[in-house]
Amino acid sequence: MFAWLQPRPKEKHAMGNVSWLRAAVLGANDGILSVSGLLIGVSSAEVSQRNIALTGVSGLIAGALSMAAGEYVSVSSQADLETADLDLERQEMEQHWDEEVIELTNVYIKRGLDRELARTVATKLMEHDALEAHARDELGINMYSIAKPLQASLSSAGAFSTGAILPLITALLSPIEHVTFILTFSTLFFLAFLGIVGAQIGGANRMRAIFRVTVLGVIAMAVTSLVGKFFETPT
Incomplete structure (x- = not known):
């Protein structure tokens, strides 16, 4: 009774997950492929288990630090640009309030x-919040989600490490003579699982996501395996 008076449940849009999902999937995918590629490359050259372990650990550490540093620099640059634009907008409103009202008016007319x-x-x-209005509707900046370099840096390093640890553990637990074979198929499984998780969270098509990551993974592993074969240690 009077069901029409009840508020309709709020829709859950996938776009709300886009920022962190992109970073997490990118980091984990990079970790899986980078370390797996390294390990397949060196194992194809028929090196020792110790060398495989050293390569995997080095790849994980170097990759995680690289992701952290790269993300920190990238997001810091974004944050600097956003801050500079907001400072300029704040200054313009202090000096030319009426012109800024007209500017925002024209934005809404175009919409x-x-x-x-x-x-x-x-x-x-x-009148409510001039800077927020201009930031959101003129500059496309969300005042409540300004870029956070340290958070992005740690998240990327963590996502990379999470992905990279999977092929590393697989290689360490596999018989040396079957490392390449086991790594290849386990990596495809890891990538497919990552595709499913990303598609589930993002509301995308699962099969398309699986196809995308596994095909690219096969190409990457094939190239690194060929490189390893080229430098194969003579017996």
Whole structure:
């Protein structure tokens, strides 16, 4: 009774997961492929178990630090640009308030509002929080999710390490004469599982996600295996 009075449940959109999902999948995928590629390359050259272990551990540490450093620099640059734009916008509002109202009004007109309504909306939003309104609607910056370099750096390193540890453990537990074979198929399994997880969280097609990551994985492993064969240690 009176069910029509009940609020409709809020929709759950996949776009809410896009930022962290992209970083997590990218890091884990990079970790799996990078370390697996290294291990398949050296195992194809018929090196010792000790060399395989050393290569895997070195690849994991180097890759995690590289991801952390790269992400920190990248996100720091993004944060600097966002801060500079916000500072400029703050200065413009202090010196040219009316012009900024007109600027925001034109943004809403381009989005489909008539001029009178657009000016009313712009005025009201600027009275509430002028910088937030311009940041969101003019610059496309979300004031509540400004880039955080340290957080991004640690997340990328953690995601890479999580992915990289899987082929490393697999290689260490496999018989030396079957490392390449076992690594190849286990890596495809890890990539397929990662594709399923990413598709599930992001609401995407599972088969398309699996196909995408496994095909690219096969290509990467084939290339590194050929390189290893080229430098195969003579018996």
